[in-house]
Amino acid sequence: MDSDEKAVYMLAKAANGSLRDSLSLLDTAIPFCNGEFTEKNIALLLGGTTF
Numbered sequence: 001m002d003s004d005e006k007a008v009y010m011l012a013k014a015a016n017g018s019l020r021d022s023l024s025l026l027d028t029a030i031p032f033c034n035g036e037f038t039e040k041n042i043a044l045l046l047g048g049t050t051f
Contacts, residue, residue, distance in 0.1 A: 001030075003037035010042045 011029060015022040025045075033041040 001035045001037065004039060006039040007037040007042040010039065010046065011037075014046050 011025050015025055029045055032045050
């Protein structure tokens with residue numbers, strides 16, 4: 001699974017410190033991004049453009 005640092009940061013920021021939310025976002029992101037965690041893919045998943 002490929003990822004860039006900004007994409008991982010965006011997921012962590014969206015989880016707002018909650019481990020349960022982090023796992024839920026990750027479970028959603030894996031199929032949505034087809035294994036490529038890029039800033040663009042995560043922004044689309046989260047419904048925004050940037051943080």
